[in-house]
Amino acid sequence: MQDVPKIAIRRLRDAEIAEGHPDANLLTAFAERSLAEGEQARLVTHLATCRDCRDVIALALPPTEEVALAAVSSRTGDGWFSWPVLRWGFVAAGVLVVASVGVVQYKQAQEKSKSDLAILTARNAAPAERQAISPPAAEARVAVPQAAAPKPAEGLKKLQSNRPLRGSFSAAGTAKMATPTATTPAPGRDDGVPSSSQMVEVQSEAAPAATARNAVSDQLIASNAQTVQAQAVTQGDVVKAKPAAPLTPSVVLDPANSPLQKEMQPPRWTISSIGALQRSFDEGNTWENVSVNPTAGQSKLATAAAETYGKREKNDWSPPSSSLVFRSVAALGTEVWAGGSGGALYHSGDSGAHWTRVVPSSGEAVLSGDISRIEFSDLQHGTVATSTGEDWLTSDGGLSWRRQP
Amino acid sequence: MSPTKPISASVQSAVADLLAELCAKSGCEALGLERENFAAVLCEVAAKYLAGTGHGDARAFLLTLRVEELALARACAAGSNSAWEVFLNRYREKLYQSALRIAREDSAARDLADSMYAELYGTTTRGGERVSKLASFMGRGSLEGWLRTVLAQEFVNRYRRTKRLVSLDEENEEGEQFAAPETQALPSADSRLESATDAALGSLASEDRLVLAAYYLDGRTLAEVARMLGVHESTISRKVDKLAKLLRKKITAGMIQRGMSRRQAEEALQVDVRDLRVNIRSTLTQEAPAGAFSDNKDAL
Numbered sequence: 001m002q003d004v005p006k007i008a009i010r011r012l013r014d015a016e017i018a019e020g021h022p023d024a025n026l027l028t029a030f031a032e033r034s035l036a037e038g039e040q041a042r043l044v045t046h047l048a049t050c051r052d053c054r055d056v057i058a059l060a061l062p063p064t065e066e067v068a069l070a071a072v073s074s075r076t077g078d079g080w081f082s083w084p085v086l087r088w089g090f091v092a093a094g095v096l097v098v099a100s101v102g103v104v105q106y107k108q109a110q111e112k113s114k115s116d117l118a119i120l121t122a123r124n125a126a127p128a129e130r131q132a133i134s135p136p137a138a139e140a141r142v143a144v145p146q147a148a149a150p151k152p153a154e155g156l157k158k159l160q161s162n163r164p165l166r167g168s169f170s171a172a173g174t175a176k177m178a179t180p181t182a183t184t185p186a187p188g189r190d191d192g193v194p195s196s197s198q199m200v201e202v203q204s205e206a207a208p209a210a211t212a213r214n215a216v217s218d219q220l221i222a223s224n225a226q227t228v229q230a231q232a233v234t235q236g237d238v239v240k241a242k243p244a245a246p247l248t249p250s251v252v253l254d255p256a257n258s259p260l261q262k263e264m265q266p267p268r269w270t271i272s273s274i275g276a277l278q279r280s281f282d283e284g285n286t287w288e289n290v291s292v293n294p295t296a297g298q299s300k301l302a303t304a305a306a307e308t309y310g311k312r313e314k315n316d317w318s319p320p321s322s323s324l325v326f327r328s329v330a331a332l333g334t335e336v337w338a339g340g341s342g343g344a345l346y347h348s349g350d351s352g353a354h355w356t357r358v359v360p361s362s363g364e365a366v367l368s369g370d371i372s373r374i375e376f377s378d379l380q381h382g383t384v385a386t387s388t389g390e391d392w393l394t395s396d397g398g399l400s401w402r403r404q405p
Numbered sequence: 406m407s408p409t410k411p412i413s414a415s416v417q418s419a420v421a422d423l424l425a426e427l428c429a430k431s432g433c434e435a436l437g438l439e440r441e442n443f444a445a446v447l448c449e450v451a452a453k454y455l456a457g458t459g460h461g462d463a464r465a466f467l468l469t470l471r472v473e474e475l476a477l478a479r480a481c482a483a484g485s486n487s488a489w490e491v492f493l494n495r496y497r498e499k500l501y502q503s504a505l506r507i508a509r510e511d512s513a514a515r516d517l518a519d520s521m522y523a524e525l526y527g528t529t530t531r532g533g534e535r536v537s538k539l540a541s542f543m544g545r546g547s548l549e550g551w552l553r554t555v556l557a558q559e560f561v562n563r564y565r566r567t568k569r570l571v572s573l574d575e576e577n578e579e580g581e582q583f584a585a586p587e588t589q590a591l592p593s594a595d596s597r598l599e600s601a602t603d604a605a606l607g608s609l610a611s612e613d614r615l616v617l618a619a620y621y622l623d624g625r626t627l628a629e630v631a632r633m634l635g636v637h638e639s640t641i642s643r644k645v646d647k648l649a650k651l652l653r654k655k656i657t658a659g660m661i662q663r664g665m666s667r668r669q670a671e672e673a674l675q676v677d678v679r680d681l682r683v684n685i686r687s688t689l690t691q692e693a694p695a696g697a698f699s700d701n702k703d704a705l
């Protein structure tokens with residue numbers, strides 16, 4: 001999303017005046033929507049250039065629960081057919097229609113994927129096809145999402161190096177971490193995978209040279225290996241795992257262009273007109289809303305990360321309020337960053353299956369204001385801009401942030 | 406009480422027509438405010454806000470007033486103990502709650518609420534008569550909303566005064582009292598960019614400018630701006646997005662009209678010609694004197 005040019009903000013500030021203030025009666029009537037049209041227009045013109053009066057209006061707003069009632073009753077006596085009521089009625093009807101369409105499309109997509117699974121299962125049952133998914137192909141499946149060479153050891157190493165969010169791989173990296181970023185495991189996933197301790201073992205065999213790991217990164221690497229490993233266990237498990245989380249492009253079940261393979265592509269992302277975060281797995285034909293509320297498993301890991309780095313209190317990782325409005329999203333493969341009102345910034349490493357709240361901070365400074373723009377040139381280098389003119393930069397995939405002066 | 410503006414005949418006749426109805430609705434006599442005094446209040450309010458309107462408009466205006474609260478406030482201002490008792494029962498706690506919400510700190514809230522009580526009760530006198538702030542309530546909005554607004558005005562006035570004093574003290578300590586103006590050290594924006602920007606901003610509706618000012622200058626969140634304007638947060642989000650795109654387009658077009666090529670115009674817009682630093686001197690010269698709100702008697 002584009003920001004207003006800074007020159008425009010500066011000229012707006014230069015145009016501010018501080019004279020001819022309206023009295024408290026008019027300001028109150030404005031807040032309660034009881035001004036005549038001409039008075040309203042004059043007052044708005046004044047408010048557009050007077051910070052003091054805007055501050056007064058904002059400070060004098062009633063408690064939140066009264067505002068909705070006041071908006072509805074501002075034209076008492078007009079009844080059910082007053083414009084405010086009708087307007088909300090139209091909005092409610094529109095939301096109902098969109099929700100119904102979304103549910104229908106979701107059900108259709110579910111049925112489609114079920115039929116695809118049935119076809120695939122039938123196809124995989126054939127001996128000739130089972131050959132194609134023999135151990136060499138399973139080995140290929142263990143490959144890193146971004147890597148081309150499919151050897152498991154190298155693949156896991158590359159996974160680590162390409163995904164610095166999941167832990168530090170050098171002593172310097174550990175020192176840099178100013179903000180604990182919780183990782184996104186899937187400990188609750190019921191896909192018959194081995195336990196994480198086994199995964200750690202496998203991992204350490206595969207990458208004995210890895211240095212400066214911490215508990216968080218171990219769990220994360222384990223979970224990522226878990227994700228990849230799940231697909232190597234059996235075809236059935238792979239098939240079962242598919243609906244639970246989006247798979248990465250390099251995990252190939254069938255070299256042919258199967259519908260299932262298409263669904264493994266990283267999704268497209270957008271922000272809806274009402275600020276909801278949405279993704280599409282079918283190149284934009286259908287979209288689904290994505291919730292960023294963390295799971296119970298994530299919260300535990302988030303707490304562990306907070307304890308490890310000792311920077312954040314538990315309530316900083318609480319789920320967002322229902323009034324969260326997203327304004328910007330950036331995605332590179334399965335890595336997704338989404339931000340919006342109230343400085344809310346979320347990251348997912350698995351195309352939105354799991355999310356972590358990230359709070360950029362540097363010393364005593366903490367990101368504030370609405371996030372209006374997110375840009376990542378690669379997995380490590382990114383910029384988050386806010387409506388208050390702050391620019392926060394990261395060069396380590398979100399482990400640490402600095403505010404641009 | 407003497408009205409600040411002359412009362413037209415149409416206003417007087419509208420008040421006379423509606424007096425019985427409005428008196429009954431307001432319960433003014435039970436609050437200790439006589440009909441004649443209440444009629445004078447209604448004439449004062451109508452004269453203040455209506456200019457050159459006819460009888461019909463005056464009637465319609467009078468019917469929009471919150472007459473019950475108006476009668477209560479004016480009865481308190483006139484010294485009616487029964488009215489003051491009603492006022493305290495209804496608004497004492499709300500006044501403190503509002504002060505706490507505005508000041509966000511208990512001692513500051515109590516200080517604010519206590520000083521407001523004194524002004525509402527009328528501890529000052531003018532010509533032997535007690536002067537109560539409630540005499541300036543006009544019934545255009547609710548009395549509760551008006552109390553929040555006057556609290557907010559007082560808070561903003563105090564904050565601005567304090568900020569100016571702190572800023573001056575800080576400058577003295579840092580030896581910047583006689584610092585030279587900074588403008589010469591900063592690169593200036595191309596005049597074509599500035600005039601194109603001014604033209605683009607000038608073409609916006611006042612409400613759009615209000616949204617931009619509240620969001621970008623005041624640093625308010627989408628939710629706060631939405632509440633100020635009585636709309637949904639997503640409406641403001643869409644509006645901000647739309648305005649950002651529109652401004653870019655208009656400023657670029659304006660610069661092209663002023664002789665720049667498209668590429669030059671786009672480059673000029675990309676470059677941050679200067680930082681938005683807090684310039685204490687320009688902020689001080691822009692801000693109004695401390696008594697702007699309390700002394701101002703001009704309505705829009």
